[in-house]
Amino acid sequence: MAKQKKIEIIKRRAKYEYHFLQEFEAGMSLTGTEVKSVKAGNANLSDAYCIFKDGELYVKSMFIAPYDFGNQNNHLERRDRKLLLRKPELKKLEKKIKEKGLTIVPYRLYFSERGFIKLEIILAQGKKAYDKRASIKEKDNKRDLDRIKKTNR
16 A cells, blocks of 8 residues: 655744643544645644634634645635534633633645544643743754754764
């Protein structure tokens, strides 16, 4: 059997803008052309966010490009997609986001071992400006140390 390439789409900016508190793995309700387009790697999480609607969690503004070989039944690029979580997890998340400063961030889109498309969502708290500066400083220091280690070999 041919080995399938790993598809993993990450929202890189999330680590810079949020403190991660807790992560959840959620399934998504997708149409056939959406699945084929994600398998081709044509998805983007940069503008995506999660909201509750009638006790259910939805991811909004997640871009999945139209499938190239789709017909007139092709999907809409930025439609609301329902996330599939267990009821206790949904209740816990709904209660938590009512607290000030907490939000749900879609972080990573990937295929599970069984071949299902999963979305890793993070319960997160927004960073303040000084926290962001500290993150940049840590990253610069790590880069400098790696550069020094590389030249000393």
